[in-house]
Amino acid sequence: MHSAELLVRDHTVYACVMGSRAFGLASEGSDTDRRGVFLAPTPLFWRFDKPPAHVEGPAEEQFSWELERFCELALRANPNILECLHSPLVEHADDTGRELLALRGAFLSRRIHETFTGYAYGQRRKLESDVRTHGAPRWKHAMHLLRLLASARDVLRTGVLTVDVGEQREHLLAVKRGEVPWSEVEARMARLEREAGEALRRTPLPARPDRGRIEDFLVRVRRASALRAG
Numbered sequence: 001m002h003s004a005e006l007l008v009r010d011h012t013v014y015a016c017v018m019g020s021r022a023f024g025l026a027s028e029g030s031d032t033d034r035r036g037v038f039l040a041p042t043p044l045f046w047r048f049d050k051p052p053a054h055v056e057g058p059a060e061e062q063f064s065w066e067l068e069r070f071c072e073l074a075l076r077a078n079p080n081i082l083e084c085l086h087s088p089l090v091e092h093a094d095d096t097g098r099e100l101l102a103l104r105g106a107f108l109s110r111r112i113h114e115t116f117t118g119y120a121y122g123q124r125r126k127l128e129s130d131v132r133t134h135g136a137p138r139w140k141h142a143m144h145l146l147r148l149l150a151s152a153r154d155v156l157r158t159g160v161l162t163v164d165v166g167e168q169r170e171h172l173l174a175v176k177r178g179e180v181p182w183s184e185v186e187a188r189m190a191r192l193e194r195e196a197g198e199a200l201r202r203t204p205l206p207a208r209p210d211r212g213r214i215e216d217f218l219v220r221v222r223r224a225s226a227l228r229a230g
Contacts, residue, residue, distance in 0.1 A: 083161070106214055109208050117193060146185065150168065
């Protein structure tokens with residue numbers, strides 16, 4: 001096994017299932033997308049060749065981030081990373097992983113509006129290009145775009161990020177099957193974008209994430225790792 005994959009095998013602090021299974025949108029043939037966070041031993045950073053910031057594998061559909069990289073992306077309100085922290089399908093969490101989960105609220109901020117809707121804007125342009133070129137969008141992508149926009153609106157409204165789509169499941173799956181006209185899907189996207197903007201003006205979320213609290217956590221676990229190494 002490659003040394004990078006050994007880091008995942010031996011030093012994972014948090015692991016979860018993401019994708020359609022976490023969103024509550026899985027069907028019988030859906031893949032199981034696994035995501036994780038590993039803590040590279042501190043002495044590895046003392047060498048010229050640093051440990052990897054992320055690793056694909058060792059299993060299929062598995063992707064992991066080193067803890068520092070994961071925290072950096074979460075502080076930037078990266079949608080994929082924040083959703084990973086809020087997955088309802090946690091498969092593993094050691095003491096460090098549980099502390100990371102306890103800190104997940106510290107990553108949330110009003111930056112979510114910019115990152116979630118900014119990503120959605122780019123994806124929507126691609127869907128519109130598909131409609132012009134092929135007469136229809138990629139319906140699965142349209143479904144996930146609606147899900148992301150609703151997630152952005154709801155977290156801005158409540159201050160709580162919820163990954164499972166809940167009662168929206170059947171409507172979203174109908175979009176995936178191409179049973180909802182593109183004009184209706186497009187109108188719903190526009191409405192969700194507008195509602196997210198309205199939610200931003202009244203959101204309970206802070207302007208910025210609690211970077212200092214996250215950095216204290218990272219320094220503490222790095223120091224503990226160094227002490228264990230002797």
